[in-house]
Amino acid sequence: GGIVYLILLIWKRMNKKQWPDFRLPILFFAFYIFSTFAIIPYLSVIFNRKSLPISQATIRPKAFYTVLMNRHYVHEDLYRTMFEIGDQFRSKYPDAKLFYLDAGFPFINGFPLWPHLSHDDGRKIDLAFVYEKDGSIVPNPSATGYGIFVNEATEVCSGRFVYGLSRYLGWHRPFYEGVFNKTATADLIEIMVGHDRVEKIFLEPYLKRNLGISHAKVRFQGCHSVRHDDHIHLQIR
Structure with a gap:
């Protein structure tokens, strides 16, 4: 812009x-x-970046502002990884889609994607948790994809301003009735940690325990960052 x-x-x-x-x-x-x-989708190829799809059976944005603000660009390796994870997830949940949130900008490494601390090289992406309604997979209740915590009361870093900042982005859609799908979210994360390119996933400690996940790739992000019980942060090598 x-x-x-x-x-x-x-x-x-x-x-x-x-x-x-x-x-x-x-x-x-x-x-x-x-x-x-x-223009930008073609120029981004020079920097080994690709724009994630806008309307596709496997992967799509949670909020269209992500596309309008060019925050949906990833390194070509992460692009392939997303489709491999998405295809594997859909083989188990045929009606499911991967809803992505913020990824990265289309050009040079090191350009910050505010307010994120590390989304600056095309190898990181935020993904929405899996929700369900009447037995079907649906998008999560937040208009932005952020700020709707699985357990609002659970805070590892209580009192830290940045840690709880994303709660102000959690605008509910009116009359939304979907609920957090614990089993499908756990299955999605297990698919992610089983992928060779995936280096780490950020998740709150209590949620990692509740989902029954023990893999070392899933870890706590620390108190210097926003909490991660409203979305999944994934990054590749």
């Missing part, structure tokens, strides 16, 4: 005609949308 805005400002200075006040925002919005869907 910043690059698009800078280009338009330079173009405006080079153009001697007086622009109406409303013209720059309109041009910015139009060029931003065009570049998001028609």
Whole structure:
């Protein structure tokens, strides 16, 4: 967005005609949308990044703002890993989908994806827990994918501001009746830890115990980060 805005400002200075006040925002919005869907996906390949699918049987975004803000780019290795995990998960739960949250930006390593501490190289991604309603797999209740904790009262790092920050992102959809699917979420994480490329998964200690997971790849992220009982953080080698 910043690059698009800078280009338009330079173009405006080079153009001697007086622009109406409303013209720059309109041009910015139009060029931003065009570049998001028609330019950036092709440029990102230079940096070994690929955009995750928007509408696909196995993988799709939990919230469309992730796509509009270009936060759905991953390294090619993680792209393949996501589909391999998704296909294996769907073989057990045919109506399920992997809903991704934040991943990374499309270009250089080291560019921070605020507010995340480590989503800067295309090898990390956040995924939604599995929920169900009337026996069917459904998206989780949060409009953003974040902030709806499995157990709100359980806090390892009580009093740490950053640790509980994501609760302010947990906007419920009205009249939502889905519930956390413990079995399917545990199965999904077991598929992840069994993948050779997966290096680590962040999860709250109580939730790791409750799901019956003991693998060393699943670990606590520490008190310097947000809590991880509203989503799964996955990263590859």
